[in-house]
Each structure stands twice: as structure tokens, then as C-alpha cells.
Amino acid sequence: MRHALQSALCALLIVVSAIGPAHAQQISIIRDAEIERDIKIYATPIWHAAGLDPNVVRVHLVNNDSINAFVAAGQRIFVFTGMLKVAEDPLQVIGVLAHETGHITGGHLARFQDGLKGASTISILSLVLGAAAMAAGAPAAGAAILGSGGEFATRSFLIYSRTQESAADQAGLSFLTASEQSGSGLISFFEYLGDQEALMTENKDPYVRSHPMTSERIERLRADAEKSPYWNTPARPEDIERLNRIKAKLIGFLEHPTIVFQTYPLGDTSPYARYARTIAYHRQALETQAMAELDALLADAPHDPYYLELKAQILFESGKIEESIEPYRAAVAAAPYEPLIRVSLAQSLLAKEDKALADEAIEHLVAANRLENDNGFAWHQLALAYTIKDDVAMAALSAAERYTVSGEAPRAARQAKIAVDKLKPQSPEWFRAQDLYMIARAAVEDSYRRRGKEPPTNDDPEVSPGSLNEKTGG
Incomplete structure (x- = not known):
């Protein structure tokens, strides 16, 4: 995984097998400033409607193609990259976030909260994946995962009752209405998952196993959603833009370059296609082609912090460390409240092992840790900076x-x-x-x-x- 998607080469927090050896998948938490920001932008109106503080709710990206999302440990929402890649409308993502927020406000995980409040993301994800493996018919794999994740094992961790599901449905719809958004995306997403009810249990997406779909439930939800005055309100253009960029970035980083170029052929000159191809070229060490695509993006949006971040990353990972510093500085200037970009800049500064540059790195790392104090890689970089300073x-x-x-x-x-x-x-x-x-x-x-x-x-x-x-x- 390249470090723009991890933002500042933050180490993967966890890699574990989610299912049995025959179909083992690697699952990890990844960091990306842009995607995390966009999901928070989608969710913030919902959180306000729910009476939650957006500064408290945390979003975690789970790198796996399963169509899934869940909440754990109070106010942490885990969103799988698979769900983001298949979403056809931002209202689908927003609807899922509203439903999951309904589980938070409904206290549906209350019996586990005391044990999980101090748990690391690693422990939480291990627990959830272990429970999923057991539900999928791989008890040995599930037990191994649960054993690695701590002391919070329970096979029913994410299995909600029908009453809880109904409550989360209704709460989610109320949050969407309060934020003047349509519930149509939630309905279409549930209809897509409802088609999987006929599948064998081991083939179902985890969201179906933990959020059982029935035609009656979906129809009841549709009837309620259509009563909203915002039922026919389409997604905002800026939200469509965000989803297009999210998908381009994830596909660019996570899919084989062949798939990237099939999805975004050379004749496609949209910014999303250029974004994905820039990343794919970089992954193939074709830096000239990558920079040509990126320069076209920057010509239209010279102050876009995430384009600037990607340019700096390409330079950094190509060994042009000194050249990466200025675009990182420009990215920080354009997005001063993005801690992950500050950490990336600090990493480039510290690579020079220069005491004067270490002072600047310390400034950015201190600011980053004020904004997000649980990034272990940022603290590691700060320790390195002070070591350079003796x-x-x-x-x-x-x-x-x-x-x-x-x-x-x-x-x-x-x-x-x-x-x-x-x-x-x-x-x-x-x-x-x-x-x-x-x-x-x-x-x-x-x-x-x-x-x-x-x-x-x-x-x-x-x-x-x-x-x-x-x-x-x-």
C-alpha cells in the first residue's frame, strides 16, 4: 500500500485472515486523509441530527472487498472499501452511515461498551473478523483471530435483533429527513443486499449476516422513506464529486493496474480517470506518465491539497525527497487541519536528518498530534525529530x-x-x-x-x- 492512501506511510494497524484458509483474505485498516474527510462530510449532517459530536465520532477504513460497515466501541464507524467501490450513488453511502448511526444512538452495543472503551482498533477488528469467520463456517480460523484480538470475543458481537434493526432503520430515516436528504439510497442499498438472502450463508456479505434482510423489512422501510418530503431529492453535485474521487482513488491503489486502465481508459480525460491512472502509473514506477496525468489535474486545480499530496508522495517514493518537500508544504497550506498530511511533510523533512529541518518537522508533528493524538506513527516521527535534535x-x-x-x-x-x-x-x-x-x-x-x-x-x-x-x- 502506497503512503498517500496510508497518508504519511502510517503502518497498517492490522492484517488478519477473515475466513478459512481456502478463501483467506487479508484485512487491514488503512488511513487516507481525503477519504476519511469525505466520509465525515457525508456523515456530519447525520451526526448533528442524531445529537452526536462530529469531533468525537471516528471513521476507520477497512481494506476489504466485502460490502460491509459496522459500529463498535461507542462511536467508531468502520467502513469497508468494498462498499465504497460498489456504491453507485452517494445517497447509498449516506444511507448506510445513517443506519449505522441509528445503532449508535440506540445503544445496541451497550453490553459490550465497557469492555471495548479502552480497546485498540486492532482488538476491535480482530474481534469482529473472528465473529464473522465463525458465522461463515470457519470456527478454527475465527477462534485464531479472536485469540489474537484480545479478551472481548463473542460470536454475536454484530448480530442485531429484529427490534434493533427496525429501530436503526427508523432512526436512520429520521436523521436523513432532519438533514433534508433522501432515504432512497438506503433502500437501493438494502435491495441490492436483499438479493443475497438466497445465497448460502458462507457466500453472503458480512453486512447481510449481521443485518438480516427480508423483503418485508425493505418494503416497510420504503413505505416510510417515501413519506419524507425529501424522497425525490437527488444527491448534491458535490457529494457525487466526492464519491467519484473516492472510487478512483481506491481503485487506483487497490486494484491491479490492468483493472484500473480498463475502468479508466486513456480516452477518458475526466479528473477521476486521471486521478486513478496517476496512481496506477506510479505503482508501476512509470513516473513520467504519472506526472503527466497529475500535472493535468493540477493545471485545473492548482491548490487541491490531495493532488499536491499525491505529487509529493510520488516524488518522495521516487527518491526525490528534497523535491517532495515543497508540494507537501503547499498541501499543508491548502489543508492546515489535515494531520496526516502534516505527518507526511514531517517525514520528508526528517529524511534529510538536518537539525534545522527537524525544527519544522516538530512544529508540524506537534500540530498533527493536537488534532489527532492516537497516531502512533506521528509520535514515532516526533521521537525521531527530537533524536535528530539530540x-x-x-x-x-x-x-x-x-x-x-x-x-x-x-x-x-x-x-x-x-x-x-x-x-x-x-x-x-x-x-x-x-x-x-x-x-x-x-x-x-x-x-x-x-x-x-x-x-x-x-x-x-x-x-x-x-x-x-x-x-x-x-
């Missing part, structure tokens, strides 16, 4: 933040202890280091107790900074 204390503090995010409590404790010892006492950073150390220590001790073992002492090598056999900064 600031051992801040490098250790940043590494402690990184390991806290990734759930590596022993490493977090080691780095936090180094930071406590080296930072100025009573400073805000010193207090933060102390907090991280106490959080990590508590996590280590809890892990020992759950295994029926005596928690380590401060001198235990598992958490003692004196036993650290790695450079400060992780």
Missing part, C-alpha cells in the same frame, strides 16, 4: 506516547521513566511523563494479575529503563 528527554516522552498508543505498556514505561528522569521537574512535559509512566505501570501490573502472576517490581527488567536495549526515541 533532545533525549523529549525523544523519550514522544516514544512513550507512541508505545502507549500501540498498547506496548512495558516499552511505554521504560521510555516514560527516562523522560521523568531527564525532564525539568514540575514542567508540563514532566507531569505528562509521570502520567504515562503510571498508566503503563498499571497496564503491566493488570496484565500480570490477569495471568495469575505477581506484578513486577520497579526493578523488574520488563519495565526498568536500565534494561532498555534500544535507542531512546524507539
Whole structure:
């Protein structure tokens, strides 16, 4: 996966098998500033109608061709790339987001929330995929996935009752009406999935297994949706534009280049076709052709932050690191509140290992972490920046933040202890280091107790900074 789609080469959060060995698929969480932004734009009116704070709800992209979406751990919505690639109308995506928001507001996962509040995305996805594997008839694979994901295993995690499904349907329609949008997309999406009811269970899309479709349910939903004064309201042109770009980007990055060029032939000069072909050319290391397509896009939209980001990425991954810095700077200027683009710029700056450029990188990474404080790769880059600056204390503090995010409590404790010892006492950073150390220590001790073992002492090598056999900064 190229780093524009992951934005700043953020490491894939998880790769696990979702079904049995004969049909094993790789499933991963991917990051992309543009697609995450567009989904949030689609969902924000719905969230406002539902009384949810858009700054709290998190969107995660799941890289898999299954047509699926689900909610977990309170206010996290997982959207599968397969659903986005097959969507023919943004109202379908918006309708699914409205329905899933109905599950959030209805508290349909309430019995699992206490256990999942502190869970990482890895744990949540492992749990859901394990449950899906079991439902698909692969209990051994499911058990393995669940075992890797933590202690929240339940085969019924995503299986809603008919009452809950009906409540989510009605809530979703009410949110669509309140936001002056049609429910027709939700109906057409459900009709598409309803055709799969006749399939064997193992062949059904996960959304069908977790959200059972019946003709009666769909017809009842249609009757209610048609009562809305907005039933015949088409999708907004700007929402159609967003979906076209989403699909072009996903197909460009995730499909074989042959498929890309079949979908977007050379005679197609639309911006979506050029976008997809730019990515496909880059994946084939055909940089001249990639830049020709991208230059045509930038000629019409010179300040588009995501075109600029892609140009910078192509330069970076072609070894032209210094040349990548200016387009990344331009992308940040055009989209100052996109933390992933700031992290990408910082990565290019730090690749030069120059102390002056490290100062600029620190500025962008601090800003990125204010906007999104659970990006482990951003904290890793900040630790690297402080290491270049020979600031051992801040490098250790940043590494402690990184390991806290990734759930590596022993490493977090080691780095936090180094930071406590080296930072100025009573400073805000010193207090933060102390907090991280106490959080990590508590996590280590809890892990020992759950295994029926005596928690380590401060001198235990598992958490003692004196036993650290790695450079400060992780």
C-alpha cells in the first residue's frame, strides 16, 4: 500500500485472515486523509441530527472487498472499501452511515461498551473478523483471530435483533429527513443486499449476516422513506464529486493496474480517470506518465491539497525527497487541519536528518498530534525529530506516547521513566511523563494479575529503563 492512501506511510494497524484458509483474505485498516474527510462530510449532517459530536465520532477504513460497515466501541464507524467501490450513488453511502448511526444512538452495543472503551482498533477488528469467520463456517480460523484480538470475543458481537434493526432503520430515516436528504439510497442499498438472502450463508456479505434482510423489512422501510418530503431529492453535485474521487482513488491503489486502465481508459480525460491512472502509473514506477496525468489535474486545480499530496508522495517514493518537500508544504497550506498530511511533510523533512529541518518537522508533528493524538506513527516521527535534535528527554516522552498508543505498556514505561528522569521537574512535559509512566505501570501490573502472576517490581527488567536495549526515541 502506497503512503498517500496510508497518508504519511502510517503502518497498517492490522492484517488478519477473515475466513478459512481456502478463501483467506487479508484485512487491514488503512488511513487516507481525503477519504476519511469525505466520509465525515457525508456523515456530519447525520451526526448533528442524531445529537452526536462530529469531533468525537471516528471513521476507520477497512481494506476489504466485502460490502460491509459496522459500529463498535461507542462511536467508531468502520467502513469497508468494498462498499465504497460498489456504491453507485452517494445517497447509498449516506444511507448506510445513517443506519449505522441509528445503532449508535440506540445503544445496541451497550453490553459490550465497557469492555471495548479502552480497546485498540486492532482488538476491535480482530474481534469482529473472528465473529464473522465463525458465522461463515470457519470456527478454527475465527477462534485464531479472536485469540489474537484480545479478551472481548463473542460470536454475536454484530448480530442485531429484529427490534434493533427496525429501530436503526427508523432512526436512520429520521436523521436523513432532519438533514433534508433522501432515504432512497438506503433502500437501493438494502435491495441490492436483499438479493443475497438466497445465497448460502458462507457466500453472503458480512453486512447481510449481521443485518438480516427480508423483503418485508425493505418494503416497510420504503413505505416510510417515501413519506419524507425529501424522497425525490437527488444527491448534491458535490457529494457525487466526492464519491467519484473516492472510487478512483481506491481503485487506483487497490486494484491491479490492468483493472484500473480498463475502468479508466486513456480516452477518458475526466479528473477521476486521471486521478486513478496517476496512481496506477506510479505503482508501476512509470513516473513520467504519472506526472503527466497529475500535472493535468493540477493545471485545473492548482491548490487541491490531495493532488499536491499525491505529487509529493510520488516524488518522495521516487527518491526525490528534497523535491517532495515543497508540494507537501503547499498541501499543508491548502489543508492546515489535515494531520496526516502534516505527518507526511514531517517525514520528508526528517529524511534529510538536518537539525534545522527537524525544527519544522516538530512544529508540524506537534500540530498533527493536537488534532489527532492516537497516531502512533506521528509520535514515532516526533521521537525521531527530537533524536535528530539530540533532545533525549523529549525523544523519550514522544516514544512513550507512541508505545502507549500501540498498547506496548512495558516499552511505554521504560521510555516514560527516562523522560521523568531527564525532564525539568514540575514542567508540563514532566507531569505528562509521570502520567504515562503510571498508566503503563498499571497496564503491566493488570496484565500480570490477569495471568495469575505477581506484578513486577520497579526493578523488574520488563519495565526498568536500565534494561532498555534500544535507542531512546524507539
